[in-house]
Amino acid sequence: MGSIQEGNSGLRLPVIDISEFSVEVGKQLFDAATRYGFLYIDTKGTGFTEGMVDQEFELSREFFALPEAQKEQWRINETNRGWTGMHGEILDPNSQRKGDFKEAFNIGEFMNGKPSQPMPHTLEAHIDELAQFERTCKKVCDRIQDLLGLGLEVEEPNFFSSRHTQPSGCTVRFLHYPSVPEDVDYEPEVDIRAGAHSDYGSITLLFQRPSQPGLEILTVGGSWAPVPVIPEGYPSATFPPILVNIADLLSYWTNGLLKSTVHRVIFPKDSRRGGEDRYSIVYFCHPGDDVELVPVPSKLVAAHVLEDGTQIGYGGGAATKRAITAREHLNNRLQATYEFRIEKNNKTGGGKA
Numbered sequence: 001m002g003s004i005q006e007g008n009s010g011l012r013l014p015v016i017d018i019s020e021f022s023v024e025v026g027k028q029l030f031d032a033a034t035r036y037g038f039l040y041i042d043t044k045g046t047g048f049t050e051g052m053v054d055q056e057f058e059l060s061r062e063f064f065a066l067p068e069a070q071k072e073q074w075r076i077n078e079t080n081r082g083w084t085g086m087h088g089e090i091l092d093p094n095s096q097r098k099g100d101f102k103e104a105f106n107i108g109e110f111m112n113g114k115p116s117q118p119m120p121h122t123l124e125a126h127i128d129e130l131a132q133f134e135r136t137c138k139k140v141c142d143r144i145q146d147l148l149g150l151g152l153e154v155e156e157p158n159f160f161s162s163r164h165t166q167p168s169g170c171t172v173r174f175l176h177y178p179s180v181p182e183d184v185d186y187e188p189e190v191d192i193r194a195g196a197h198s199d200y201g202s203i204t205l206l207f208q209r210p211s212q213p214g215l216e217i218l219t220v221g222g223s224w225a226p227v228p229v230i231p232e233g234y235p236s237a238t239f240p241p242i243l244v245n246i247a248d249l250l251s252y253w254t255n256g257l258l259k260s261t262v263h264r265v266i267f268p269k270d271s272r273r274g275g276e277d278r279y280s281i282v283y284f285c286h287p288g289d290d291v292e293l294v295p296v297p298s299k300l301v302a303a304h305v306l307e308d309g310t311q312i313g314y315g316g317g318a319a320t321k322r323a324i325t326a327r328e329h330l331n332n333r334l335q336a337t338y339e340f341r342i343e344k345n346n347k348t349g350g351g352k353a
């Protein structure tokens, strides 16, 4: 299972500037991806502006503020697109007593600038901005992965981006973690905003708000290391860097050389019933559905032998055997949480993610 070495001075993930496309930047990404599986990307040179990201958060807030009865109209379906309510998903079914304390809205990939699902009226007037945000996410993921290709000394240039075709499981996900009302059954030591898991795709981009921390990553020693929204010394206090993590498929693709590190989201420990609400936006990047996950042509990958019993991926539906295609892996993982949700649906009307 993916976990990282914390070191003596606590966790200090590097902030990497990807505006230059060079072997040197590729090696910086490669080092962080093999040591931690997590790193920050400076927003400079990514195509994201502060206004663009703020606007996405505004759209997310507006949607989640709708009454539940209205959000029901866009309840998630078997394509993994749409809305799922509080406790509708459980990321670590073996350890959690209740589903995650969050609600989410999944937006599947756009086809020729058009969404592939019915959109809520609050988002309908903003399709172009949403499409531009999604396109920028995709471009940044392609660039990071091609830089990683340089770092990995992959023999074929653009190995990764050329395999990120459509259709795929690529998803923009709005997340809302409400603070907990007084009348809700909540145990601070047990209940969690998002259970321990690794991500299912190739890589993930995470956008966060400066005053809303909560993400933690698992260290080799089994302890949880908090990841600040804005790392020390970063030049902006209002526009955080993008947090990037390696997900299961990039780990499969490299025989586990790149780490798909386990992470979770907790309620702030020092505040009553969760403090302020947390909003985050995630982009889950996935290769094309039928892409096969055979090891990439790289000497570094060939030389890396996965220790016996090492498992890639953790959480509901994590495969114990190697997945064959990107879609097979995604379906395995969604299936595990889907079963839980059917059961919940019958009892409480919980959703699917």
Ligand SMILES: O=C(O)CCC(=O)C(=O)O
Binding pocket: 175, 194, 199, 206, 215, 263, 264, 265, 280, 281, 282
């Ligand atoms: O909201 C966050 O900070 C992280 C969410 C996450 O890890 C996920 O949705 O996979």
Ligand SMILES: [Fe+2]
Binding pocket: 197, 198, 199, 263
């Ligand atoms: Fe995650």
